[in-house]
Amino acid sequence: MDAKNYVEKVLEDVKRRNPGEVEFYNAVNEVLHTLIPVLEKRPELIEAAILDRIVEPERLISFRVPWMDDAGNIQINRGFRVQFNGALGPYKGGIRFHPTVSQSIVKFLGFEQIFKNSLTGLPMGGGKGGSDFDPKGKSDAEIMRFCQAFMSELYKHIGPDVDVPAGDIGVGGREIGFMYGMYRKLSNSSSQGVLTGKPLTFGGSLGRTPATGYGLLYFANEMLKDKGTTFEGKTVVVSGSGNVAIYAIEKAQQFGAKVVTCSDSGGYIYDEEGIDLAVVKQLKEVEARRIKDYLEFRPKAKYVEGSTNVWEVKCDVALPCATQNEIDKASADLLIKNGVQFVAEGANMPTTLDAIAAFQNAGIYFGPAKACNAGGVATSGLEMTQNSMRLSWTFEEVDDKLKGIMQNIFAASKAAAKEIGDEDNLLAGANIAGFLKVSDAMMKQGLI
Ligand SMILES: NC(=O)C1=CN([C@@H]2O[C@H](COP(=O)(O)OP(=O)(O)OC[C@H]3O[C@@H](n4cnc5c(N)ncnc54)[C@H](O)[C@@H]3O)[C@@H](O)[C@H]2O)C=CC1
């Protein structure tokens, strides 16, 4: 079978075997088409049914999470962990707490994680997990009881050499701390390397909190350099106001850019003079308030209630840092019309496939999530290293390594794109560079 027909056959199988899993199908679709040039050169990969194998998780765990809220009511949520591909090392990827979490969401994220983790150059397989639990409005005690209930099942399936979860949407240091406490109690083991993104007093790494946002900017900076320009004086639009968005804004400002927006699920802020990051940090990291309260501190800014479409604001660089499918074709067209030159994805799969095509057709330089946001998991990999060595590196040591890793990911993606004669196609380049390493490991490990 030739490469194109093989890819179409696998995609049809994925659709048939995973009914209704739209996000998972879209993630697979995006990757598989870009691998055709590799399969054309390497027919032995088709012989080995490599794509049929890579789209099927090694293991998928789904479990009941019963817990009691502050009013004494019993609540039931659903927990997931997908252990997608372990060819390169222990499964690695975050845990998401959000009402939209489903099997499809966890599988799309786990699938992306395989290639992202491969790109970091560190020995990590791909995994992801989460629950449809909504942390919004919950007390600290409810969050703790939920995390404990979640870990009371998950602990059977993870371990420092097996599967190492971390945070994602709705899961930060507080939740990781509660989950680590329960893991330690149930497993009678104090292996700190079982979770990353831990608080600093029990094995957390300096530099993990800002790593995804900083890493995004280190990657985007390489994109701008490649086109002979810098962030100095550029207008940047950012979505979200969580972990990734906050540290993307911080580094963009350090690079001399003016960031004019941020958002949450209720609406967005447009601050023409530039976002005051101290206010956003206070509202989101300290007080857990809504972004609209930004106006209390910056009355000249504008709040657009009920819209998360920051993409209607004119900019040079767009950095989606909130959630999946947040830039659709209409938003992409608007960005293009308003003169955007660079788009780099901080969130996972924030740009729909037709929006990516619109950027590429318009000659906008596009940086895909699995390359741009790999700094978070890369720094988690560095946390695992420090945990096994039982030592801690300084912030500067970690940040230097992060910068080097992001520069390497850019270089590898660019080189792979050049190899297929499409040198600005970083999406294809990242997919191919990530795939080559995983497929090599899978081939050498035999049919397992
Ligand atoms: N935290 C990490 O290290 C990494 C996170 N990511 C991805 O980055 C994205 C953001 O994650 P975090 O910042 O960690 O999460 P977070 O929970 O700290 O923040 C999420 C942000 O997105 C906003 N948001 C959520 N749903 C939204 C919606 N429907 N519309 C508009 N805004 C919405 C929230 O209000 C919040 O500002 C996700 O796609 C995540 O998978 C990717 C790599 C690593």
Ligand SMILES: O=C(O)CCC(=O)C(=O)O
């Ligand atoms: O640090 C990690 O292991 C998780 C990072 C993550 O979930 C992601 O890259 O999307």
